[in-house]
Amino acid sequence: MQEILKAGDIFKTYGTVDVLKGIDFSVQQGEVVSIVGASGAGKSTLLHILGSLDRPDTGWVKIKDEEISAMNDKTLSAFRNQHIGFIFQFHNLLPEFTAVENVLLPAMIGKRNLKEAENRAKDLLRFLGLDHRFTHYPNQLSGGEQQRVAVARSLINDPLIVFADEPSGNLDTHNAEELHQLFFDLRKTYNQTFVIVTHNEKLADLSDRKVVMQDGVII
Numbered sequence: 001m002q003e004i005l006k007a008g009d010i011f012k013t014y015g016t017v018d019v020l021k022g023i024d025f026s027v028q029q030g031e032v033v034s035i036v037g038a039s040g041a042g043k044s045t046l047l048h049i050l051g052s053l054d055r056p057d058t059g060w061v062k063i064k065d066e067e068i069s070a071m072n073d074k075t076l077s078a079f080r081n082q083h084i085g086f087i088f089q090f091h092n093l094l095p096e097f098t099a100v101e102n103v104l105l106p107a108m109i110g111k112r113n114l115k116e117a118e119n120r121a122k123d124l125l126r127f128l129g130l131d132h133r134f135t136h137y138p139n140q141l142s143g144g145e146q147q148r149v150a151v152a153r154s155l156i157n158d159p160l161i162v163f164a165d166e167p168s169g170n171l172d173t174h175n176a177e178e179l180h181q182l183f184f185d186l187r188k189t190y191n192q193t194f195v196i197v198t199h200n201e202k203l204a205d206l207s208d209r210k211v212v213m214q215d216g217v218i219i
């Protein structure tokens with residue numbers, strides 16, 4: 001298996017709080033890795049740094065041999081749009097855009113071929129069981145469906161890796177389990193790599209690897 005992400009010696013302090021205290025982390029292509037641990041352990045902070053949404057105070061992050069932690073903001077922003085997908089607890093869909101249009105947004109920002117992107121958006125929505133929802137607006141979709149649109153949006157640019165922060169935290173048990181199954185279906189069909197911060201023990205147990213954090217370190 002090929003290593004898709006590698007990070008080392010990551011430290012992060014907010015004010016007087018040492019949030020991350022020397023983290024080493026790696027992910028193989030096609031792996032589904034869960035990061036678990038008590039509230040305040042530093043999971044989201046780590047995820048944001050691995051996903052280039054925040055920078056470490058010291059340490060480095062490489063995605064497919066590109067040292068993203070050394071990139072300037074402009075280069076990093078382009079790399080992020082092209083190669084990294086995100087799913088958050090709240091889907092953050094734009095209410096005035098349809099399901100397909102919401103999925104297309106990262107492709108529009110990245111100035112992709114929009115006809116191709118639209119076909120991919122529809123393929124992804126079909127894969128996620130939303131073939132009958134292309135022209136629906138977010139307020140016409142259930143919570144589980146809205147989150148599946150957000151999953152499709154995270155995948156539109158065919159990212160190397162998707163980072164998810166509590167993706168099922170806002171869903172009931174049934175919808176959460178459906179969403180978790182979709183991550184494994186996407187891995188199986190597209191060899192998609194996921195790093196997921198979760199408090200959901202079932203998802204963590206199903207993952208290929210469960211990384212446990214406590215007080216800013218991996219235990």
Ligand SMILES: Nc1ncnc2c1ncn2[C@@H]1O[C@H](COP(=O)(O)OP(=O)(O)OP(=O)(O)O)[C@@H](O)[C@H]1O
Pocket residue numbers: 014015017019037038039040041042043044045046
């Ligand atoms: N932007 C910030 N400014 C100041 N402190 C922050 C910031 N972000 C996080 N922290 C602090 O860093 C610590 C770790 O936060 P983080 O969100 O990474 O934890 P977590 O393990 O994801 O927790 P949870 O499971 O509750 O989401 C907490 O003490 C938090 O208050």
